[in-house]
Amino acid sequence: MLSLFSSAKATACPYCYAELNVGKVAFRCSGRGAPGRTPCKPVPDRKREEVFSDGTPVLPAISEPGQPEGQRKDLLGKSTVTCGDCGGESGIRMCPSCHSILPRGIDNNSPLFGLIGVRNSGKTVLLSVLHRELVQSVARRFDAAIDTPGGSSGLARDLAMFEKDMAREGGSLPPQTAASGTVKKTPAVYEWKYSRKGKTASTIFSFYDTAGEDVSRQETAMMQQYLGQASGVILLLDPFAFPENRERAEQLGAAAGDADTPESALDGITYVLQTAHNVKSNKKIKVPLAVVVSKIDAFFDQIPASHPLRQPSSSSSAFDDAESRTIHDHVMALVANWGGDGLLRKLEHEYDNFRLFGVSALGAEPDYRSGSVSSRGLLPHRVADPLLWLMADRGFIPKSEG
Numbered sequence: 376m377l378s379l380f381s382s383a384k385a386t387a388c389p390y391c392y393a394e395l396n397v398g399k400v401a402f403r404c405s406g407r408g409a410p411g412r413t414p415c416k417p418v419p420d421r422k423r424e425e426v427f428s429d430g431t432p433v434l435p436a437i438s439e440p441g442q443p444e445g446q447r448k449d450l451l452g453k454s455t456v457t458c459g460d461c462g463g464e465s466g467i468r469m470c471p472s473c474h475s476i477l478p479r480g481i482d483n484n485s486p487l488f489g490l491i492g493v494r495n496s497g498k499t500v501l502l503s504v505l506h507r508e509l510v511q512s513v514a515r516r517f518d519a520a521i522d523t524p525g526g527s528s529g530l531a532r533d534l535a536m537f538e539k540d541m542a543r544e545g546g547s548l549p550p551q552t553a554a555s556g557t558v559k560k561t562p563a564v565y566e567w568k569y570s571r572k573g574k575t576a577s578t579i580f581s582f583y584d585t586a587g588e589d590v591s592r593q594e595t596a597m598m599q600q601y602l603g604q605a606s607g608v609i610l611l612l613d614p615f616a617f618p619e620n621r622e623r624a625e626q627l628g629a630a631a632g633d634a635d636t637p638e639s640a641l642d643g644i645t646y647v648l649q650t651a652h653n654v655k656s657n658k659k660i661k662v663p664l665a666v667v668v669s670k671i672d673a674f675f676d677q678i679p680a681s682h683p684l685r686q687p688s689s690s691s692s693a694f695d696d697a698e699s700r701t702i703h704d705h706v707m708a709l710v711a712n713w714g715g716d717g718l719l720r721k722l723e724h725e726y727d728n729f730r731l732f733g734v735s736a737l738g739a740e741p742d743y744r745s746g747s748v749s750s751r752g753l754l755p756h757r758v759a760d761p762l763l764w765l766m767a768d769r770g771f772i773p774k775s776e777g
Contacts, residue, residue: 404467
């Protein structure tokens with residue numbers, strides 16, 4: 376694999392977000408014993424049960440020789456090891472912390488992206504539509520192979536199901552994400568591959584769907600380990616939560632009630648990132664932050680028809696940074712008009728690298744009261760732009776200046 380980034384000693388597991396050195400990983404038995412020896416059989420994995428509450432029987436982890444039952448330690452290696460129980464060789468690499476099977480393309484530079492936001496901002500809807508956009512239109516645009524290396528399980532399975540439910544006639548919106556507290560959930564992990572100068576370039580990225588209440592308060596935000604490991608963060612804001620839009624929200628049945636404000640979500644994220652990266656009080660956070668206003672189609676009456684924000688995403692195989700900056704400026708003006716000037720000041724003072732976006736996962740307003748999708752179906756608008764900006768910022772995809 377061609378690594379596009381500078382070397383690093385460790386990354387984070389894309390499933391549990393614990394620190395991971397891909398040169399020292401655990402292994403799962405292949406189930407193919409050496410000649411004359413009994414192959415290992417699937418059993419519940421204790422670490423999978425502890426981390427993800429997943430008791431599904433799987434082939435056992437390969438442990439160090441001479442370890443007593445119940446006190447076994449994983450045998451760590453780089454590419455292959457031999458199972459001491461059945462004698463079979465295995466190259467099935469897994470995370471030592473959670474025993475999730477690692478994608479083949481993972482290296483110590485693979486990015487992790489977190490998608491978070493206030494309640495009612497449409498995180499699950501956006502992720503569900505983004506899942507489809509990644510494996511279809513984005514893959515075609517960049518001539519890439521983008522898939523879920525772990526198969527359709529966990530969040531990736533749920534997102535595909537939610538997207539299917541929304542796309543059918545009379546489709547319905549997915550339920551609100553429940554607060555996770557200290558319980559980890561399996562994220563959606565993607566592998567992006569494409570050819571560069573005759574070689575295969577590859578990177579792994581991971582998304583985690585977090586309830587708004589998990590990040591809007593410092594004490595719960597600190598439980599979200601993935602935020603401290605994130606290479607970039609996407610903060611999704613509900614436009615109806617801004618002061619000047621609340622009356623409109625009431626009329627549409629989209630009122631957030633007692634949901635936390637955009638500023639409280641930003642405060643929670645800021646606290647975690649400052650703590651995780653030991654940011655001094657006189658310094659700004661270096662982790663790039665994509666600030667995304669969802670449901671932007673509901674405010675197209677405030678945006679000129681010729682403005683790039685009203686137009687479809689580019690089909691070019693490069694990220695148009697000049698266009699993105701134009702959209703950033705207009706979304707900033709909208710947020711200020713909606714009473715979000717305090718949020719903008721916090722972004723300017725606390726973050727070294729941030730960009731504002733306007734997206735719509737549905738493309739047409741749903742019936743907020745019944746939770747049903749518009750009869751026009753799914754018409755996603757610029758949902759991949761925040762992720763593509765983060766990828767371009769890392770140098771993984773090309774960037775153009777318009």
